[in-house]
Amino acid sequence: MENNRNFFITIALSVLILGVWQYFYVLPRAELQRKAEQVELERKAAEQKAAQPAQPGAAGADAGVPAQGAVPGIPGTAGASEASRDQALAKTQRLPIDTPSLTGSINLTGGRLDDLRLKDYRLTVDPNSPIIELLNPQALPNGYFAEIGFVGNAETGAVPGPDTVWTPEGNQTLTPSTPVTLSWTNDKGLTFKRTIGVDADYMFTVTDTVSNAGTVPVSLSSYGRVTRFDKPLHAAAYVLHEGLIGVTGEEGLQEIGYSKIEEEKQVSPGKSTDGWLGITDKYWAVTLVPSTKQPFQPRFAFFPDGRPRYQSDFLTDAISVAPGQSATVESMVFAGAKEVGKINAYEQDRQIRQFNLLIDWGWFYFITKPMFWLIDNLYKLLGNFGLAILATTVLVKAVFFPLANKSYASMANMKKVQPKMLEIREKYADDKMKQQQAMMELYKTEKINPIAGCWPVLIQIPVFFALYKVLYITIEMRHAPFFGWIQDLAAPDPTSLFNLFGLLPFDPSTVPVFGHFLMLGVWPIIMGITMFLQMRMNPTPPDPTQAMIFNWMPLIFTFMLASFPAGLVIYWAWNNTLSVIQQGVIMKRQGAKIELWDNLTALFKRKPTPAE
Known part of the structure; x- marks a missing residue:
């Protein structure tokens, strides 16, 4: 015996x-998740009844925050100014997004992805429950967006940033077969043309072309960021990472939880020439994939001023554009569900280093x-x-x-x-x-x-x-x-x-x-x-x-x-x-x-x- x-x-x-x-x-996590879903259902019901009046928000920048290069601050971070999603969306000009997997819109102010919903996933098992809202306008308490822009200098003059209003070429809808084109010209003769494409799943391709019609050469850097104003209502579990994440440089995989980044304020790995970074949840993620043609400085940060927010961002080395010439920078943005097959396909087809680590298989991945x-x-x-x-x-x-x-x-x-x-x-x-x-x-x-x-x-x-x-x-x-x-x-x-x-x-x-x-x-x-x-x-x-x-x-x-x-x-x-x-x-x-x-x-x- x-x-x-x-x-x-x-x-x-x-x-x-x-x-x-x-x-x-x-179990505590599951209970909080259940409550969060209930709150979301109640919020959606309230929105359908009536939108509450807007309250003007104060403008601000990333004051008193960790310094890194010159990634611009975010205007209006003093507080959420809208209680209704529809109300927040109506405040800015937008181009619709419609794919087999996604629905939403591009915010022409900043050229942001800040309105994205997942067609195939709902909040609960009830087939009539709301679909998942992944990205939300900054004016909402749960603001969450991805943004690509530029950092200039006195020679370049103003360059596209968070408050730039892009001009679309015609009334367009972004679909897998119809990319959209935006443009903007500054007072120094620099013209920026942005083409945004998307596949049938969750990957966006942002191609920026800078044309210099001036008389002097200019240099400017490209930046990208994923910014989130809230965090999951449930505490992270030991078996699963949620928070800031990326694979860059010699450091490889970086997993930084919300509590850790709140303490350290920023983590700046070494420069990289490939990789990706962003913010991940249990089932969803938003990540940036910088161009492999230009070295970039990655950063993970927490900004406590105004509205506390979490951010994964990168800043490329300067790009030179001679008079009469142009330069192109291409970045990718993944925003969607962490489906195993699609994540693996992106890694292989688009040569994204260790993109499969976006899914937390754990130490015993060789069994899992x-x-x-x-x-x-x-x-x-x-x-x-x-x-x-x-x-x-x-x-x-x-x-x-x-x-x-x-x-x-x-x-x-x-x-x-x-x-x-x-x-x-x-x-x-x-x-x-x-x-x-x-x-x-x-x-x-x-x-x-x-x-x-x-x-x-x-x-x-x-x-x-x-x-x-x-x-x-x-x-x-x-x-x-x-x-x-x-x-x-x-x-x-x-x-x-x-x-x-x-x-x-x-x-x-x-x-x-x-x-x-x-x-x-x-x-x-x-x-x-x-x-x-x-x-x-x-x-x-x-x-x-x-x-x-x-x-x-x-x-x-x-x-x-x-x-x-x-x-x-x-x-x-x-x-x-x-x-x-x-x-x-x-x-x-x-x-x-x-x-x-x-x-x-x-x-x-x-x-x-x-x-x-």
Whole structure:
């Protein structure tokens, strides 16, 4: 029974660690996210009723902030001036954006991308809920935008910046097949022509051409920034990075959380000739990809003055333009969902260094990425991520069947020598050293590996953690339905035994502290039953303490896993079922008695009293 003890202690410790992390990090995060979604729904409803009057905002610049080159300040940072999105959009001239994936508009003031919504993603699983608003005008409390501009000098005169009003060439709509062209000319004879293109997904290409009609050569620098005035309402989880991010220079990947940048105010990596930088959320991101033809200085910053804001920006080395000549600078802006296939395609097709790191695969990416690849390809075949998870479990079982076969065979052999093991324990009850030596001799004689039974669970642990990570970080799993009441495999089972699965008008999750554990849905109960049956395939340990753990572990795990993503609970239940079948077949082949029924009936038999 030493084998069984090690087996289940390994499971217990692994899931306990994940359970503690789930309770103290993920659940508070999920609750705040739910509240944020509710606030957003209420805001949208209020906007539809009536727009509130605007309040004029004060102008300002990036005063008292970390210095870096001459990236211009942002006017009007004293406070949000609009409560309504429609009202804010109506304040400036705009060109519409319409692609298969995006809808929104380009702000002609600054040439900004500050109105962008994702057609394929909604706030909740309700198909009628609002679509995701990724970028928002600066005048809103949740202002968030991407901007490309120039930094000049006395020779160049004024150059396009945050307050420049560009002139469009005709009434245009930006689509994948119809780029738009903007222009602006200053008093020194410099003409700036900007062409903005977009693909069918989430990548914008901004091509700026500077023509010098003056009599003297000029030099100017290009800048880009992603600026955000708010941050996620929920705290970042340890398993996932959210905040400022980039891959530039020799430093490579830079991940800077909101708290860290608030403390340090700025982080300036070394100059770079390639890479990308921006701001990432769990499922969405906005990043800049500077031109590889000109070295640039990247920076990550937090500006506490006026309206606190977070910014990832770059400033290129100066570009010279001789009289009668022109120069072109091309930058790209990614703004959209972090879909794995599209992110990988951008990295390969557009030669963006390590763009795949925009998705936080974690330290164990060598397990997590293959796990996602397998599930995603099975999904394309089966049409349902839940079925893909079940199929993945079968394939993993098949791959490791030879090892599991040896493990279960060893466990069956141990069951055969159980009487000899009990005899040794009784004979050397007072001498643990001799007892251990006799046990080892018995294992050697019978050719038994006492730790063989641990291999199936040791294999299961990395698969379990990899699946957890995949469910948690990949947008493909967001709002992915299974069957019946499971409409989101990345969220816990919404049913609960404590309100009779919805028959009673009571929400167990509202109970303070323990509410999440009371969300004991159908699938966690199924998982608990399958775990109970799996454990009953083996005899109850003779040690009372081990026996108590043996009996209570399935119940504890049932409550603990109730708050985990439904996809993970379904995987565990299916894995337990396959393990029971597999172990039963192997034990029968080895001639060992399957004690499942005996162990179950023994639970309900009256225990004899000492007097009897």
